[in-house]
Structure formats: structure tokens, C-alpha cells
Amino acid sequence: MEKMPHWADVLLIPLISLLLAxxxxxxxxxxxxxxxxxxxxxxxxxxxxxxxxxxxTLYYATNFMFTGLxxxxxxxxxxxxxxxxxxxxxxxxxxxxxxxxxPWPHWSLALIGASVxxxxxxxxxxxxPAILQAKRxxxxxxxxxxxxxxxxxxxxxxxxxxLRPVGAxxxxxxxxxxxxxxxxxxxxxxxxxxxxxxxAPANVTFFVAVAACVVVWVLIWRTxxxxxxxxxxxxxxxxxxxxxxxxxxxxxAMLISGALxxxxxxxxxxxxxxxxxxxxxxxxxxxxxxxALMGRxxxxxxxxxxxxxxxLYQGGAELALWTSIPRELIxxxxxxxxxxxxxxxxxxxxxLEKLFLALRKEGA
Amino acid sequence: xxxxxxxxxxxxxxxxxxxxxxxxxxxxxLFSERAGIFDIGLEGKMLAAAFFSAAVAHLTGSVWLGLLAxxxxxxxxxLLHGLASITFRGNQLISGVAINFLAAGMTVLVAxxxxxxxxxTPSLIxxxxxxxxxxxxxxxxxxxxxxxxxxxxxxxxxxxxxxxALLMVPATWWILYRTRFGLRLRAVGExxxxxxxxxxSVVGLRYAAVMICGVLCGIAGAYLATALQAGFVxxxxxxxxxxxLAALIFAKWRPWHAxxxxxxxxxxxxxxxxxxxxxxxxxxxxxxxxxxxxxxILTVVILAGFVGKAIPPRAGGEPYVKER
Numbered sequence: 001m002e003k004m005p006h007w008a009d010v011l012l013i014p015l016i017s018l019l020l021a022x023x024x025x026x027x028x029x030x031x032x033x034x035x036x037x038x039x040x041x042x043x044x045x046x047x048x049x050x051x052x053x054x055x056x057t058l059y060y061a062t063n064f065m066f067t068g069l070x071x072x073x074x075x076x077x078x079x080x081x082x083x084x085x086x087x088x089x090x091x092x093x094x095x096x097x098x099x100x101x102x103p104w105p106h107w108s109l110a111l112i113g114a115s116v117x118x119x120x121x122x123x124x125x126x127x128x129p130a131i132l133q134a135k136r137x138x139x140x141x142x143x144x145x146x147x148x149x150x151x152x153x154x155x156x157x158x159x160x161x162x163l164r165p166v167g168a169x170x171x172x173x174x175x176x177x178x179x180x181x182x183x184x185x186x187x188x189x190x191x192x193x194x195x196x197x198x199x200a201p202a203n204v205t206f207f208v209a210v211a212a213c214v215v216v217w218v219l220i221w222r223t224x225x226x227x228x229x230x231x232x233x234x235x236x237x238x239x240x241x242x243x244x245x246x247x248x249x250x251x252x253a254m255l256i257s258g259a260l261x262x263x264x265x266x267x268x269x270x271x272x273x274x275x276x277x278x279x280x281x282x283x284x285x286x287x288x289x290x291x292a293l294m295g296r297x298x299x300x301x302x303x304x305x306x307x308x309x310x311x312l313y314q315g316g317a318e319l320a321l322w323t324s325i326p327r328e329l330i331x332x333x334x335x336x337x338x339x340x341x342x343x344x345x346x347x348x349x350x351x352l353e354k355l356f357l358a359l360r361k362e363g364a
Numbered sequence: 365x366x367x368x369x370x371x372x373x374x375x376x377x378x379x380x381x382x383x384x385x386x387x388x389x390x391x392x393x394l395f396s397e398r399a400g401i402f403d404i405g406l407e408g409k410m411l412a413a414a415f416f417s418a419a420v421a422h423l424t425g426s427v428w429l430g431l432l433a434x435x436x437x438x439x440x441x442x443l444l445h446g447l448a449s450i451t452f453r454g455n456q457l458i459s460g461v462a463i464n465f466l467a468a469g470m471t472v473l474v475a476x477x478x479x480x481x482x483x484x485t486p487s488l489i490x491x492x493x494x495x496x497x498x499x500x501x502x503x504x505x506x507x508x509x510x511x512x513x514x515x516x517x518x519x520x521x522x523x524x525x526x527x528x529a530l531l532m533v534p535a536t537w538w539i540l541y542r543t544r545f546g547l548r549l550r551a552v553g554e555x556x557x558x559x560x561x562x563x564x565s566v567v568g569l570r571y572a573a574v575m576i577c578g579v580l581c582g583i584a585g586a587y588l589a590t591a592l593q594a595g596f597v598x599x600x601x602x603x604x605x606x607x608x609l610a611a612l613i614f615a616k617w618r619p620w621h622a623x624x625x626x627x628x629x630x631x632x633x634x635x636x637x638x639x640x641x642x643x644x645x646x647x648x649x650x651x652x653x654x655x656x657x658x659x660x661i662l663t664v665v666i667l668a669g670f671v672g673k674a675i676p677p678r679a680g681g682e683p684y685v686k687e688r
Binding site for chain 2: 028031032033080082128132136137138139141142143145146147149150153154156157160161286289293324325326328329330331332333334335336338339342343344345346347350
């Protein structure tokens with residue numbers, strides 16, 4: 001028997017967790033000597049009330065959708081992929097190679113090429129920890145953490161020693177050719193009289209991310225492979241008994257996860273900086289964990305949670321600009337969300353379950 | 365070619381200095397993981413301790429009060445980890461991730477609020493820092509050939525926390541393998557149900573282990589900010605918590621091996637600061653990035669079981685649920 005109705009599980013618990021996180025964040029802001037209400041207004045003003053603000057919010061949300069989906073797919077197979085950051089870094093390398101060395105005639109083809117490159121490199125970086133977990137039992141959380149650091153070193157080496165243009169000082173590749181320039185929201189939605197999304201980095205990759213949400217939903221709930229991934233996550237022994245190979249599912253789930261994390265770099269590297277820089281991921285791989293937990297590993301939940309975090313990121317930047325609250329407030333909020341929706345889930349869940357059980361007894 | 369310069373006294377000296385925070389954090393993780401609680405929040409606890417030790421040492425002028433504050437901050441995060449992973453039986457890995465972010469964000473937030481220096485503390489001076497201790501006869505023996513310089517430059521002249529950290533290795537070994545508490549602690553990481561059957565509290569033991577972990581991480585963080593460097597800067601742990609985690613796997617969760625592993629990783633950090641020495645010693649340049657990544661690569665190799673398999677405590681990461 002279910003202890004509480006489904007809607008409470010997917011809506012009420014994340015909402016309560018979010019409220020708890022918001023409450024604590026408000027206390028933190030109060031302790032710094034700023035007004036939480038004013039801060040919230042400023043965040044809404046800066047992130048949602050102008051089209052440029054939305055342009056940033058959706059740009060960040062695009063990153064978080066990809067990394068959130070990456071973590072979610074692995075979660076369905078009960079694998080904790082903490083290596084999204086490294087996989088996204090390598091994905092950036094795939095984007096850079098595709099953009100720099102292939103003479104694309106049009107941005108749409110370049111987008112496809114760069115996406116393939118990003119997904120391939122991200123998946124490759126996830127493949128090694130996956131195969132080590134599946135075949136040799138190495139704990140995938142530890143190996144993916146290690147691979148984040150190794151990825152940073154690899155990227156550092158390649159940018160400084162190989163891809164850096166002659167004479168350039170900063171560790172970055174050359175600017176990508178003009179043909180690979182992706183249309184921004186400003187290019188797409190502005191008319192002759194009104195310019196929308198001025199200066200904002202949101203670009204066509206956002207729609208790729210939305211499509212990815214749909215594809216992942218179909219994959220997880222409407223295909224045989226998705227069924228196998230979910231059964232493996234529910235019970236490894238039962239899955240084995242049903243003839244599902246643990247090695248195959250672990251590797252495939254991680255390949256998809258790594259590919260999704262890698263795709264994030266299309267947005268940052270091709271859509272925004274238009275060259276590969278060090279630290280282009282800016283921790284988005286880790287935010288994927290918060291997004292996946294918040295979104296209950298469901299693509300639609302991930303979509304909403306990613307927009308929420310996009311809002312927090314853009315709002316946080318506004319706060320840092322206009323008040324004495326540093327950007328790190330967002331890191332704290334992110335930590336609280338992970339804490340309440342992930343680690344302290346039972347703290348929220350147990351009293352609620354008791355409440356619903358009591359209500360049901362009264363009703364009966 | 366001058367191969368011996370790779371083991372120059374100055375390199376070995378910085379090896380010890382750089383290995384100490386790794387060693388303390390590694391032993392911290394050892395207590396926690398031996399009791400069955402995975403802890404990937406070592407980094408965050410060190411960071412919080414580094415900030416609060418530096419901040420309090422600066423405000424009070426006493427490094428000892430700073431150390432106390434650092435340990436307290438680290439303990440508070442340990443308690444949170446215990447609450448999430450023991451009491452509420454949540455996911456220990458996710459809790460660790462949350463703690464790392466909480467520390468990364470809060471330290472900068474509080475530092476900015478208290479000191480307005482862009483997320484750092486003012487530099488520590490005088491009594492605000494741990495000063496080097498000169499061991500007896502170090503200057504007299506300095507000119508003795510062979511032993512003298514080693515004693516003077518390498519063994520003597522560290523801060524008290526360095527000696528404390530080194531003493532913690534036999535102490536940890538003794539606690540784990542020669543006391544009743546240690547036996548129970550190891551048992552609770554392998555088979556908590558058996559410990560429960562024997563009438564010993566699983567929850568109590570695990571909290572004790574997590575608290576010891578907090579104290580050691582606190583000392584490690586305080587060492588970073590008040591002994592190795594003079595003050596806190598944003599993200600100053602720089603992945604040391606994860607290198608310590610790597611060292612713990614490398615050491616296969618054993619105290620003496622933790623010392624060897626952290627010395628090895630400390631050595632890698634020390635020579636990566638001296639590319640000139642590497643070049644003169646082996647005749648070609650080794651990429652710094654390779655040296656930086658080496659601890660992680662070695663750990664993956666060990667984890668993969670190609671060179672002796674690392675098997676973690678059996679009940680690690682599993683919340684204990686009493687059967688009803």
C-alpha cells in the first residue's frame with residue numbers, strides 16, 4: 001500500500017523542501033544585514049521582468065537541463081554520476097574540435113556536428129568509469145570524482161600546449177569561424193522596431209535542451225531500454241533474473257548520461273563564448289545534481305527545476321551587482337536544495353507519511 | 365642529470381608540509397568510512413575549518429582559539445552529515461556533496477560580511493599563526509654531516525600540528541586495532557547487524573566515528589589557514605579533500621598506509637611546484653598537469669584492481685535499518 005498519494009510525493013515534498021531551503025536562505029540574507037524581501041524582488045526584477053533577464057535565465061537553464069537530465073538518467077539506473085562536470089569539460093573539447101577543424105557551410109549543420117562531437121566526448125569520458133564499475137566493481141562515485149579532476153588537467157594541458165593560437169596569452173582556443181555562430185534569442189525574436197533579449201546569451205541550444213527533455217522522457221518511459229534501465233535501478237537482482245545484463249545497462253546508462261552532460265558545452269562553448277575556454281562549465285555539472293533531485297529525475301521536473309536554477313543564477317548575479325550579497329549565496333541555496341531534496345529527504349517525508357496515514361485512518 | 369635533486373631536502377620538507385593536511389583529512393575519512401559512513405564532504409569540512417580558524421585567530425589574536433573554532437565549524441558539518449546519513453538514513457554521498465557546497469558558499473559569504481576583503485580573511489600575524497617549533501639540539505647538530513641537516517631542516521622546524529598529525533597515525537592504528545571501541549567501529553562498518561545483536565548501539569558508534577572525522581578535518585583545515593598559509597582565501601582547500609579521499613582508497617583504509625599514500629601525494633604536489641628540479645633531474649620536462657592529475661589517475665588504477673584490489677568496508681554507504 002502506498003503511504004501517501006502520488007501527487008504528494010512528486011509535488012508536496014519538493015515544494016516543502018524548496019520552502020525550507022528558501023527560508024534558510026532568507027535567514028542567511030538577514031544575517032548579512034540585507035532584507036530578504038528586497039533581495040527577492042531584485043532577483044525577480046533582474047531575472048524575469050526584462051527580456052534580457054530572461055535571456056540569461058534561459059541560457060543558464062539550458063546548461064542545467066542538460067546536466068540535470070544527465071544525472072537523472074543515471075539515477076534511474078541507481079547510478080550516481082557525479083562526473084557531469086568532467087564530462088561537460090570534455091564535451092567542450094568535442095565542440096571545439098568540430099567547430100575549428102570542419103568547414104561548416106551553415107550554422108544548422110555546425111550545430112549538429114558540434115552536438116555529435118560534444119556527446120561523443122562526454123560519453124567517452126563517462127565510459128571508462130562505467131566499464132570499471134560494471135566489470136571491476138570500482139565505486140563509480142569515486143571514479144567519476146577522480147575523472148573530474150583528470151578532465152580539468154587534460155583540458156588545461158590541451159588548451160595551453162596544443163589548441164592555444166600562437167602568440168595568444170590566455171589558455172583558450174582560437175575564435176570559432178563565423179559560420180558556426182548560433183542564432184541567439186535576440187537574432188530570432190527581435191523585430192525591426194523592438195529589440196528583445198539585448199546582450200543575453202540565450203541561443204538556439206535552448207530548444208535542443210527542451211528536445212532532449214522530450215527524448216529522455218520517451219527513452220525512459222516508452223522504450224524497452226528505458227524499461228530495462230528502470231528495472232535495473234529498482235532491483236539489480238530482479239533485473240538479472242529477467243535476463244537484463246548489469247554490465248550492459250550500467251555502460252549504456254552512463255554513456256547516455258555522459259553524452260547529455262557533454263551536450264551542455266554546445267550552449268556554453270558554441271553558443272556563448274564561441275571559443276573553448278578553461279572552466280567554461282562553471283560548476284554546472286554539479287548543479288545538475290540539485291536539478292535532478294529537485295525534479296525527481298523526471299524530465300518535466302528537470303525542465304522546471306532547471307528554469308528555477310537559471311532564475312537563481314541570474315538573480316544571484318543581479319544581487320552581487322547591486323547589493324553586498326556575494327554570488328556565493330547561490331552556492332549556499334544550491335547546497336540547501338541538495339540537502340533537503342536529497343540527503344534529508346526522509347526528514348520531510350516521514351512526518352508527511354504519518355500525517356497522510358492518520359488522515360486515511362480517520363477517513364476509513 | 366642530477367637524479368638526487370629530486371630528493372633535495374627542500375623538496376622533502378615541502379612534501380611533509382603538503383602531506384599533513386592530506387594525512388589529517390585521510391585519517392578523518394578513515395574513521396568515518398571504517399564505521400560505514402562514506403564521506404565525500406571532507407573537502408567542505410576542511411574549508412569551513414580553514415575559514416573559521418583564520419577568522420577567529422585574526423579576531424582574537426590567538427591561534428589556539430582559532431583552532432578550536434575551526435574544529436567546532438567542522439564538527440557542526442559532521443553533525444549535519446550524521447543527521448542526514450545516520451538519523452534520517454539519507455544518501456551519504458548526496459549529503460557529502462551538499463556539505464561541500466554549503467562550505468564553499470558560506471565561507472565566502474561570511475568572510476565578505478565580516479572582513480569585506482572579497483571573501484578572504486586579513487593576513488594572520490604573530491600569535492595568530494602556528495609558528496615552527498625548533499626541536500632540541502637542532503642548531504647544535506646542524507653541522508653534523510649526514511644526520512645534522514636532515515634533523516635541522518626536515519625533522520625540526522615544523523608547527524605543532526605537523527607533529528600532532530604524525531602522532532595521529534600510530535594513535536589511529538592503536539584505537540582501531542587495540543581497543544574495544546576500535547573493534548566495534550570496524551565491525552559496524554562491516555556488519556552493523558552483528559554489532560546490534562551484541563547489544564551495542566550502531567547509531568552511537570557511527571555518530572562517534574563521524575565526530576572524530578569532524579575533529580580531524582577541523583585540525584586539517586586550521587593547519588591550512590593558520591600554519592601552512594597565513595589566512596583564509598576563497599576555495600583554499602583546492603581539492604585536497606578529494607586527494608585525501610583518493611589517498612584513503614590508495615591506502616585501502618589502513619592507517620600506516622594512509623601515511624605512505626599521503627606522503628606520496630604530498631611529494632607529487634611538492635615537485636609540481638619545482639619544475640626546474642624535475643627538468644634537471646631527468647633531463648626533460650614533465651607536464652605539470654600530469655603531476656596534478658597523477659594522484660587521481662593512480663587512484664583509478666588502484667580502484668580498478670589492476671594493482672591490488674581496494675575493497676571498501678562492506679556496509680559502507682548503507683544506512684542501517686533495524687529489523688522489526
